[in-house]
Amino acid sequence: MHKKALITGISGQDGSYLAEYLHTKGYEIHGADLSFSQLPLQVKNIIAGLYETDLTRPKLLKRLIQKIIPDEIYHLAAFHFSSQKNGNIQMPFEPFNSINLLATNEILDTIRHNFENCHFFYASSSHIFGKVDHYPQNEKTPYQPDSFYSITKAAGNELCKLYREYYGVYASVGILYNHESPRRPLSFVTSQIAEAAAKASLGMQVRLTLRDLNAIVDWGAAQDYVHAMWLALQQPCGDDYVIASGMPRRVHEFSRVAFDYVGLDANNFVFQEQATNTNKEFPHVGDSSKILSKCGWHPVISFNELVIDMVKAHIVRLTQKNQFSGYTKVGDC
Structure with a gap:
């Protein structure tokens, strides 16, 4: 049953x-x-x-x-x-x-x-x-x-x-x-970065300004x-x-992997808010030793795979949207 x-x-x-x-x-x-x-x-x-x-x-x-x-x-x-x-x-x-x-x-x-x-x-x-x-x-x-x-x-x-x-x-x-994941809403910074990389790869104008590129996650x-x-x-x-993954990463690392995948330099598209004070607090990084040892959990998706999967999903979504709306890339006219 x-x-x-x-x-x-x-x-x-x-x-x-x-x-x-x-x-x-x-x-x-x-x-x-x-x-x-x-x-x-x-x-x-x-x-x-x-x-x-x-x-x-x-x-x-x-x-x-x-x-x-x-x-x-x-x-x-x-x-x-x-x-x-x-x-x-x-x-x-x-x-x-x-x-x-x-x-x-x-x-x-x-x-x-x-x-x-x-x-x-x-x-x-x-x-x-x-x-x-x-x-x-x-x-x-x-x-x-x-x-x-x-x-x-x-x-x-x-x-x-x-x-x-x-x-x-x-x-x-x-x-x-x-x-x-690719299903993360755009209200999250990771999806905003992935979408920005996807847009840039499709020739769309992109300028993404984030609060703290050095934040550890x-x-x-x-x-x-x-x-x-x-x-x-x-x-x-x-x-x-x-x-948790147990691996501290900075926001700019996520951005770099996303833009590297589409062959572009993240520094040309993602920027730091000028008035932001760098966060000096200890980051939230988890120790998953207990669930690994007690339950046998072992994550299989790497950080790079995660970021790239998100960029790929946004490329597909934007391509389908552009085909439906008849969008023309910058420079095509």
């Missing part, structure tokens, strides 16, 4: 890749999200059920879980503002609380009272560590959340721990570091990270895991 999985936030990068991965494992997959307009068609075709769900109304999740009776729940939905830290400060607290915390509690409480054999995965974030005083960070690094997003994510971690230790719920937490591939999520739920007991 096929296992059933429910994925919240299935329309996002992680949700869609996780659905494809679980399909290869023979799962019956169900997805919940506010909209499915961004979900790739090839993913929609393998889903048993898609449910438009407003996660600011957590009680809807209880009814959905009771209807599906899943063996595994992957709670990937979250309210955040990409990598734009200020957005997390300026927005009201309520949507962060409803989606990141109250919805998490509703799922855990439903499992506790009705589905004791269900395994739960909670997608947390390295942002819970806030301003760190060392790197790399691991599962024992103290939380110092400094935004509504990171505060509610850290609280979600503690909820999972409480339900696991006091109620016997199988709850695993993945503390996810930055992970990218721990980047991995989303396809690898969803594999880690699945492995976390196949263990005898729930636990907390840092999921």
